[in-house]
Amino acid sequence: MKVPFVDLGSQQSEIADEVRLGLDHVFERTGFVGGPEVTAFEKAYASFVGAGHCVGVGNGTDALELAMRAVGVRPGGEVIVPANTFIATAEAASRIGALPVPVDVDESQLLIDPAAVERAITPRTQAIVPVHLFGQTAFVEQLLPLASAAGIPVIEDAAQSQGAQRNGRGSGSLTAAAATSFYPGKNLGAAGDAGAVTTSDPEIARTVRLLAAHGSETKYVHEVVGMNSRLDTVQAVVLSAKLARLEKWNELRREAADRYHVLLDGIRGVRLPESAPGNLDVWHLYVVRVADRDRVLEALLEAGIGTGIHYPFPVHLTAAYASLGFGEGSFPVAERAAGEILSLPMFPHLSPEQQEYVAEVLAAAVEHG
Ligand SMILES: *Cc1c(COP(=O)(O)O)cnc(C)c1O
Numbered sequence: 119m120k121v122p123f124v125d126l127g128s129q130q131s132e133i134a135d136e137v138r139l140g141l142d143h144v145f146e147r148t149g150f151v152g153g154p155e156v157t158a159f160e161k162a163y164a165s166f167v168g169a170g171h172c173v174g175v176g177n178g179t180d181a182l183e184l185a186m187r188a189v190g191v192r193p194g195g196e197v198i199v200p201a202n203t204f205i206a207t208a209e210a211a212s213r214i215g216a217l218p219v220p221v222d223v224d225e226s227q228l229l230i231d232p233a234a235v236e237r238a239i240t241p242r243t244q245a246i247v248p249v250h251l252f253g254q255t256a257f258v259e260q261l262l263p264l265a266s267a268a269g270i271p272v273i274e275d276a277a278q279s280q281g282a283q284r285n286g287r288g289s290g291s292l293t294a295a296a297a298t299s300f301y302p303g304k305n306l307g308a309a310g311d312a313g314a315v316t317t318s319d320p321e322i323a324r325t326v327r328l329l330a331a332h333g334s335e336t337k338y339v340h341e342v343v344g345m346n347s348r349l350d351t352v353q354a355v356v357l358s359a360k361l362a363r364l365e366k367w368n369e370l371r372r373e374a375a376d377r378y379h380v381l382l383d384g385i386r387g388v389r390l391p392e393s394a395p396g397n398l399d400v401w402h403l404y405v406v407r408v409a410d411r412d413r414v415l416e417a418l419l420e421a422g423i424g425t426g427i428h429y430p431f432p433v434h435l436t437a438a439y440a441s442l443g444f445g446e447g448s449f450p451v452a453e454r455a456a457g458e459i460l461s462l463p464m465f466p467h468l469s470p471e472q473q474e475y476v477a478e479v480l481a482a483a484v485e486h487g
Pocket of ligand 1: 177178179180203204206207249275277278298299300301311312313
């Protein structure tokens, strides 16, 4: 048996007819930028998240940069990010000329540690960016009081948490602004690159729109130096079709996660992921922890099981960010996790038989170590 890490085929066959029809309209009209499809998706996604506004942009990294700029991150400022995230969270700050300041994460969920954030705040801090890693939602209610006492905005990196909730409220609607990515492998994935900023602050929404459109609201009237970052019309068609099914697909992911919990429970040496109290998770990734990770990973791959590491190097230990000057030992929780984490196959249409096979191979690999 082969089990892919992600299988987008079943999603594609569910939406194929709807997408073809939508694309026919776009191509007949030859309106490839903006248009009613983009506006309709933005409205639907804002409402899905529970935010007042959604601005579609080119990708998740742009969304992070635009959200940061809109809340006032400037060259020379500092942006607090978790040490274990996809590099884009830090990169967005760097692109502005600001300094990403990594902090450690909590031991249970590997989400940004509010106590570590508090210690990292300086007079130069211009934003705090919790990452809703693996389909969870970070402890935003603990960050907001710290941030507001210091007068600093919080921006959610919600690229992995589309449809997740914390204490009944939508991930991506909890702070001044949130950035998300519709990279094909995300819970809501486009047919290429796409992203969005969600916010309930109309002024932030306006600024993001302005910056993403060459600093101009009226053609050729450029108020500020912006950039070009658009959600393509073609992507909006795909995203609207998938958004209509996202609730159901996230529910299927939760069912798959529950099956993993049962199948893997009791395998000695495998630590299972746990949802934090108050969180409704959407299981973008199902991440276990094992001691002899690289060997176990190899065994899974050899048995035809798609497996990944998210992420093998914390931000501060990448070559790109060596210049930050944080050596090994700076963020022990994130560093230890990086050596133990293993992402198992996870997607809505993952079958019980596939999961049984994964559990079998994982148990054998761990026990015969
Ligand atoms: C995917 C991802 C991004 C970046 O999104 P792109 O669309 O690839 O630019 C940022 N942060 C996190 C946590 C992600 O998973």
